[in-house]
Amino acid sequence: MSISQVRASSFGEQEVNRERFVVMASPYRHGHNLVIVEQIPGQKQCWSETGTSPTVVEPLFLNFDFTNACKRHSDSNNYSIRFNGQDYGMDYLTDIVEQDGELHLIGVPRDNTKPQIHLGRTHGLSSGSLKITLDPKWRLTKRIYGGNTTDHVYLSSNSELSEQSVSRVVQPANNYSRQQ
Template identity: 40%
Template sequence: MKNIFHRSILTIFSTIFFTINTAISAQANFTFDEVEIDQNKVVAMAMPLSDLNGYSSYKLIILEQRSNERPCWSESEAGLYPILVEPLLLNFNFSGICGRATDSNGYSIRVDGNDLSVSHRLILQNVGGEIKLFGISLTGDKKLIGRSRGLSNGMMKIFLEPGWQFTKRSYQGKVLGHFYFSYDSFAAKQAEIEQRISEIEAQIPDSLEFYDNTNSAIAEGS
């Protein structure tokens, strides 16, 4: 009886160990990477939705121009915000020409190389007269990802915040159809420093620059 009990315990622990190892291996095998894409060939937009009570919500849609055969969307005049997007791909068979993502199966968040598709969700909210795109964690923390720079009844283009860009998910070297809103904190910090340097340089008076050039000329002539 004792031997039977011992064998049963060993069987249970072996099963548990095998299950855990299988789960870990499966998780390791499904580690996704990302690849950079042309930012000019992708657009995110907020599509207004209305319920019976007149309350407006917004749906996040991403369009991608995969070939130059036909344009997949058009945009209203640049500089007049918000910029409205017209999805032209609805007028023809866009297979192989355009890509489209309309829910969390087609897009998610990636920060510093970490896929946050399980821990974060993307939402659009009307805040301060514009539509803002947030990434919200399971604990309620918010990350501002993009904004429309205005409000309209049409489909509004979402402009990504500094440090954010569109990338695509890849697996074992194969590029998938899934889009990332991707953030690289190191690159964002570099861009912030460069922007600050440019602002400081822009504040330097022309007279000071002339003074420096004059001193250099005198030093060379002496």
């Protein structure tokens, strides 16, 4: 059994209430990092949103101890890409690149012979954190392991990889934004 087959059989996924999450491009050094924030129901508000095209996200959780109010998913230990029922966390990293007046969330393969995947965009540029709207075939789910739902978030699609790939026209703006 290959490693990919083991991963596919080990992890399941469960749908989430999308209203409890925000996917955002957060400024970091000379670029942006992907941050996914989850609101715990009945707790202090974790973020606010203003505007459209782009939507600016105010990360309110930075102003208080968010331990029991918000879950912050800020690296590949906390989220990964999953498509067509298979976890590709070991095969694809996320990157945020600026192109054509907006930021794009891209899945970048560790193997350069594989295609890049376009996951979402900000619909404009502004200072601060920007909301990323996932492409129509993409959604958020949670990882299931051993029958239990974990805190790990998937950027999920039920489509085949070939339907998701993009040309290599979208290039990383720098090495700071690439999620390791």
